[in-house]
Amino acid sequence: MEPQGKERYYLVKEDILPEALLKTIQAKELLVRGRVKTVGEAVDRVSLSRSAFYKYKDGIHSLSQLDRENLVTLSFDLEHRSGILSRVLGMIAGREANVLTIHQSIPLQGMANVMITAEISQMKGELDDLLAAVREIDGVKASAVIGRG
Incomplete structure (x- = not known):
């Protein structure tokens, strides 16, 4: 059993990720590349709710960010x-x-x-x-x- 508070990470193939996580990555990439100016524009472009984006944005990263x-x-x-x-x-x-x-x-x-x-x-x-x-x-x-x- 892991000590409480210790973060654990997993490497997961894209095709098994839930759609909301994939769309969160897409929205983040739009923002980073300057293709949109706001979170609202990014989530609209990928058809994701703002609440889902904010829920997942700090917990999912593309491998290139690593x-x-x-x-x-x-x-x-x-x-x-x-x-x-x-x-x-x-x-x-x-x-x-x-x-x-x-x-x-x-x-x-x-x-x-x-x-x-x-x-x-x-x-x-x-x-x-x-x-x-x-x-x-x-x-x-x-x-x-x-x-x-």
Whole structure:
């Protein structure tokens, strides 16, 4: 028996889900993609009641929403010299991680901090190995994982 208050999750094939749950997912996707502006428009478009939408919206998610578990945010301290960031990005891409965002601070005293968010579900090798390899690049002074998911 599960301890009280602990959430449990199941992976279920779409064809066995009740219609209200499927329509809730469809309505959420319409909202996320900007095809409708309001919940009212979304539920009208998929023929779902507002009460059903609000009942289920926080409890059902498409599998693609769970991909966030494969996101990692990395921090690097780089010397302010030409080509260093390019070599870091090349190393990440070479391991088949997909760079989603890059944020670089203005260099101060010859150093810049770069934060990179990457999707790592297809990455070859371990994250620690990638960070160690990046630290070997001339001009990289520090590398760390600062967030997951």
